Amino acid sequence: MSTALITGASSGIGTAFAERLAAEGHDLVLVARTKDRLDAIAARLRAAHGIAVDVIPQDLSLPGAAAAITERLTRPVDLLVNNAGFGTSGRFEDIDADAEHRMLMVNVVALVDLTHALLPGMLERGHGGVINIASTAGFQPSPYFASYAATKTFVLNFSLALWAEYEKRGVRVLAVCPGPTETAFFDGMSASASSIGGKVGTPEEIATLALGAYDRNSGYVVAKGSSNFAMAHLTPRRPRRFVTRVSRGMTAKMAGVNPSA
Numbered sequence: 001m002s003t004a005l006i007t008g009a010s011s012g013i014g015t016a017f018a019e020r021l022a023a024e025g026h027d028l029v030l031v032a033r034t035k036d037r038l039d040a041i042a043a044r045l046r047a048a049h050g051i052a053v054d055v056i057p058q059d060l061s062l063p064g065a066a067a068a069i070t071e072r073l074t075r076p077v078d079l080l081v082n083n084a085g086f087g088t089s090g091r092f093e094d095i096d097a098d099a100e101h102r103m104l105m106v107n108v109v110a111l112v113d114l115t116h117a118l119l120p121g122m123l124e125r126g127h128g129g130v131i132n133i134a135s136t137a138g139f140q141p142s143p144y145f146a147s148y149a150a151t152k153t154f155v156l157n158f159s160l161a162l163w164a165e166y167e168k169r170g171v172r173v174l175a176v177c178p179g180p181t182e183t184a185f186f187d188g189m190s191a192s193a194s195s196i197g198g199k200v201g202t203p204e205e206i207a208t209l210a211l212g213a214y215d216r217n218s219g220y221v222v223a224k225g226s227s228n229f230a231m232a233h234l235t236p237r238r239p240r241r242f243v244t245r246v247s248r249g250m251t252a253k254m255a256g257v258n259p260s261a
């Protein structure tokens, strides 16, 4: 029996990972801020699959969040799913600096800290892995989502670098790049997943795609759909200023900004 720790398990893609991993018989550790939602998911998965599920309510934007989680672990973690994340959007000068700081803490700092805390144990035991949720936004600069997209570029490149470091040492690392996915991610933004255009995925599709790629130790995986393919595999080969201006045409709509005004 192995144990998977999933951050951001209270909603969307994180809950889909919890459901898929529970169905495969893994014990779970569920992390997010909203304890009552985690408790409800845990109760449902224990009853349906007879697995052990621990709930650790934790705000990942706080300094020392990873240590606070690992102190509360009661068993070794074989699979870490760094999924928790959120985005800020709008003109950079209008974005609340504190919100942006919290986003960097959740999307980048907590992800690296948890990897530091748990990967060495996996190496010692000779097996295990880390799945990090990046985004197709990580393949190019995204005006009006400047910091969010940059956090996902970090997650993508960080994960691929570790994939290469540990490929022959028994530990797998995977970056997952969802495109627009129907979750609570867009709540509070002027856009919805469908307003971006192209295929809108479900959280279940992303979890299934990710776990298949993890089994194959693929390094990274991109959500299905032609616009996701273009963002991941075509735009990075074009001149960077051109790509950024094309990207601005899409992301201005998402952020509700008129780039000319």
Ligand SMILES: NC(=O)c1ccc[n+]([C@@H]2O[C@H](COP(=O)([O-])OP(=O)(O)OC[C@H]3O[C@@H](n4cnc5c(N)ncnc54)[C@H](OP(=O)(O)O)[C@@H]3O)[C@@H](O)[C@H]2O)c1
Pocket (backbone or CB within 6 Å): 007, 008, 009, 010, 011, 012, 013, 014, 031, 032, 033, 034, 035, 058, 059, 060, 061, 083, 084, 085, 086, 087, 106, 133, 134, 135, 136, 177, 178, 179, 180, 181, 182, 183, 184, 185, 186, 193, 203
């Ligand atoms: N949906 C998309 O279109 C899309 C596309 C590309 C990538 N992604 C990425 O997919 C991942 C999952 O997002 P989602 O789409 O499933 O959105 P979601 O439904 O909003 O879920 C986000 C999860 O992150 C947790 N979270 C947020 N802030 C947190 C904090 N400070 N501390 C602890 N947990 C926190 C939330 O839990 P609490 O609120 O309970 O803390 C929630 O469980 C994110 O990394 C996102 O960037 C999403």
